[in-house]
Amino acid sequence: MRNIPSIPNKEYKERVIKVQAAMKQEGFDLLLCYGNEAEPQFVRYFSNYWPSFETAGVLIPADGEPMLLIGPESYTYASDRSKIPDIRLLKAFRESSEPEYPGKKLDTFSALFAEIMNNQPIHRFGVAGLPLMTIGVYEALCEALSVKVEKADELVNNIRMHKTENELACMRAAARITAETFDYVRENIRVGMTEQQVAGLALGKMHELGAERESYPVWVLTGKGSNQAISRPRNKKIEKGDMTFIQIGARVDGYASSIGRPVVFGKATPEQKELIEVGYRAQADIIARLKAGVPACEIAKFHIENVTAMGYGNWLLYGPCHGNGTMEGEAPWIETNSDYLLEAGMAFCVDIFLGNAKTETGLRMEDVVCVTEDGCENLTNYPRELFEIDA
16 A cells, blocks of 8 residues: 555644634634535635535634534535534535435524624625535525625635645645556557546556546547547547547545646657647746746746747637646636736646647646746656657
């Protein structure tokens, strides 16, 4: 069994203390960190609980201990994983098929707010993860509150965008598993396999190597359709001559990794080879410019100018970086309107996507890096080579 790192209990408590300080500075009395199965980051960051079927929240007062709020069916699961001992069951967090649970004793928002606030009035109430919230939970909150529900994602994002050594240890482990999984897929992928079968190779291997789950739904796109920037694998066979775009990410103790590379079945055509070279060059040029103190917007503007100068400006969709940590895609993004400076400890996916609507082909070069004072650490650092597989 591999020695897989994890976040210690002490760090979960430190996160609560940090966000409570931010809450006091902004005047928030209560913060609800909300999440679901696909986007658990705000809940998991404070509790290590990852909801399944149901949704969940961590309720944090400006002073005092937090509560983990879960749906009616998950107590045994939550009590086995949660770093927060106080766990409460609410109907509002039930699964989307909306069972009624007649006769089951459940807490209410009103009762919990009164308890955690010691019957003191609530002046400001924030939600981290508000864009994820279902209308049912939102309506239940509004019914229980006499103040406006405010978006408070930044309170948490401003803390979690600076990675600790424990977080980086998990990210490095996820990166190693992702790289070994990518090696395994390249060694075993063959003409005639379907995209779904290739995704299966990746999923089986990453779990064998110690990943808790994938970072995101693994996808493999071959030939036409590989210009889909976000996708899922199809029941489509790989054919000789195809350029196949492979995207793999493993997760360790909640922390994500990602590697994107194309492979060609047979000898790459001049067009395929040029596109791959442009992608690699664009990614290397971005990585070379990442360091503390650099304005994020300058990185994005350079990327557009650089790829355009190489003749592929009309292949751009976004870029060139987005945050990485408890999610493969988290705040902050590096965009032309970004108004912040890069800081040491910020982690990003250097995510170079190039897609052409006319040819319906494309690729992504992706690696995970962490910004340092004088550059960046490339956590995945997968080879930038022309991967040609015998067809």
